[in-house]
Amino acid sequence: MSLQELAARVRRGEVEDGVLAEYASEYARAHKIYARKKDD
Amino acid sequence: MRDAGRDGQDDPLPPGPLVAPHRTERPSHPATSRSLISRSRITDRPAPLLLQGQDYFFRAPATCLDFQERVHGGDLVGDPGGEPVPCVLVLARAADMEMNELSLALAEHGVRMARIDVDRCLDLALTVHVDTPIIELDRWLLRPVLVWRRHFDLTALPVDPRTVAGAYARTQWQALADWMAHRGDWAHVNPARHTARLDRLTQLTDAAAFGLRVPRTAVTTWPGRNRPGGGPCVVKSTGHHLLEPRPGALHGLFPRPLDVNRAGETPEPAPVIVQQYLGADHELRVFVVGERLITFRVRKDDPAQLWVDPEAVTVDRARLPTPLGERLLALTRHWRLQVAAFDLLAVDGEHVFLEVNVNCDWRWFEHRAGTTEVSDAVHAWVAARFEELRYAGQGR
Numbered sequence A: 001m002s003l004q005e006l007a008a009r010v011r012r013g014e015v016e017d018g019v020l021a022e023y024a025s026e027y028a029r030a031h032k033i034y035a036r037k038k039d040d
Numbered sequence B: 001m002r003d004a005g006r007d008g009q010d011d012p013l014p015p016g017p018l019v020a021p022h023r024t025e026r027p028s029h030p031a032t033s034r035s036l037i038s039r040s041r042i043t044d045r046p047a048p049l050l051l052q053g054q055d056y057f058f059r060a061p062a063t064c065l066d067f068q069e070r071v072h073g074g075d076l077v078g079d080p081g082g083e084p085v086p087c088v089l090v091l092a093r094a095a096d097m098e099m100n101e102l103s104l105a106l107a108e109h110g111v112r113m114a115r116i117d118v119d120r121c122l123d124l125a126l127t128v129h130v131d132t133p134i135i136e137l138d139r140w141l142l143r144p145v146l147v148w149r150r151h152f153d154l155t156a157l158p159v160d161p162r163t164v165a166g167a168y169a170r171t172q173w174q175a176l177a178d179w180m181a182h183r184g185d186w187a188h189v190n191p192a193r194h195t196a197r198l199d200r201l202t203q204l205t206d207a208a209a210f211g212l213r214v215p216r217t218a219v220t221t222w223p224g225r226n227r228p229g230g231g232p233c234v235v236k237s238t239g240h241h242l243l244e245p246r247p248g249a250l251h252g253l254f255p256r257p258l259d260v261n262r263a264g265e266t267p268e269p270a271p272v273i274v275q276q277y278l279g280a281d282h283e284l285r286v287f288v289v290g291e292r293l294i295t296f297r298v299r300k301d302d303p304a305q306l307w308v309d310p311e312a313v314t315v316d317r318a319r320l321p322t323p324l325g326e327r328l329l330a331l332t333r334h335w336r337l338q339v340a341a342f343d344l345l346a347v348d349g350e351h352v353f354l355e356v357n358v359n360c361d362w363r364w365f366e367h368r369a370g371t372t373e374v375s376d377a378v379h380a381w382v383a384a385r386f387e388e389l390r391y392a393g394q395g396r
Helices: A003-012 A017-032 B031-043 B065-075 B095-106 B164-182 B198-209 B321-337 B363-368 B373-392
Strands: B057-059 B087-091 B113-117 B126-128 B135-137 B141-148 B219-220 B233-236 B242-246 B251-254 B272-276 B280-288 B294-297 B314-318 B339-346 B350-355
Touching: A003 A017, A003 B065, A003 B095, A017 B095, A017 B363, B065 B095, B065 B113, B087 B095, B087 B164, B087 B373, B095 B113, B095 B363, B095 B373, B113 B219, B135 B373, B141 B373, B164 B233, B164 B242, B164 B251, B198 B321, B233 B242, B233 B363, B280 B321, B294 B363, B294 B373, B314 B363, B321 B339, B321 B350, B363 B373
Parallel strands: B087 B113, B087 B141
Antiparallel strands: B057 B251, B126 B135, B135 B141, B219 B272, B233 B272, B242 B251, B280 B294, B280 B339, B294 B314, B339 B350
């Protein structure tokens, strides 16, 4: 699978297990926290 | 991971000495001279004005959330082998979510992005070739054509700089990062050769020279004796808005009203900006991405509310008067910035320049305004610039 295809699957939330699912879960958690935070 | 905000329970900022305890095993100076400096100049005085009452604390995790690093590191995509892969190279820190989002967005465009994070670089296998614009990062051979350094601050390097080994690591990474950010055969976003000296005070003088109104301002170690404009004033950091006394531990250093009762009759240990307070209807945050301007109206009760109580701040999209937009773009070109954010006050129908943020964050404004316009613009601009440089054959 290409880089583009993998990214598209993550963006669509279509990963359910493995390395990408782990990444997506961690990313979603961080996304929620940092969206509420201003640093600059 | 901790949430941002007021609670700094597990790592509070000590209000007292600004210097680490002296740990020299064998004193090289008479004890009397050292004690004079530490007692009379540092420990016996009140905490610096800008540190008083600052309770913002955030612990920045060093967890890798870069999509492309995870995908390539996990061998989920094939290695082209042989030829160096053209890439966007980002020097940042792990918790830079704008860059984490960029990694995923560039992957969607099929653009390779590589990452060097200051808080994750101690075990990094990296070779940067001097005679060719090639790097070896882990097991990948890459040709950066566009480099973006932001938030790569050596204070985040997980070492103790008071030790020889820590100081050594810090100075070596500092030298390499500075050189990479200036390298002439790579193109750069917000090139350091132009932006390295774009401090808050230079910004004010340049903005005034371009016809923008700016608040009356002084930089002083004696804020109690300075009232630019004669009325109420705000005290601001001369440097960054965040202090990182220990790697990953970020303490807020945000603007606050000048309270002359607290300012006292003795000089501060470090200079601060004292600026005329202007009662504003609202603020504008104007993002510049290439030649595009994206404006947000920000309503808040006090200067520090953006950081200490962000949920109470109202943010919505706004239109920018064309003449003001032209002035901001002229300044942006003068400073050689491609991605930046202006802060302006709206005072009696006139706009007053406060500052420009070169290492700006946009996701918070987008979150509050319910849009992804800045992210979309940044991702598209970087992808387009990459393609332009890639096919130009060099990255100047």
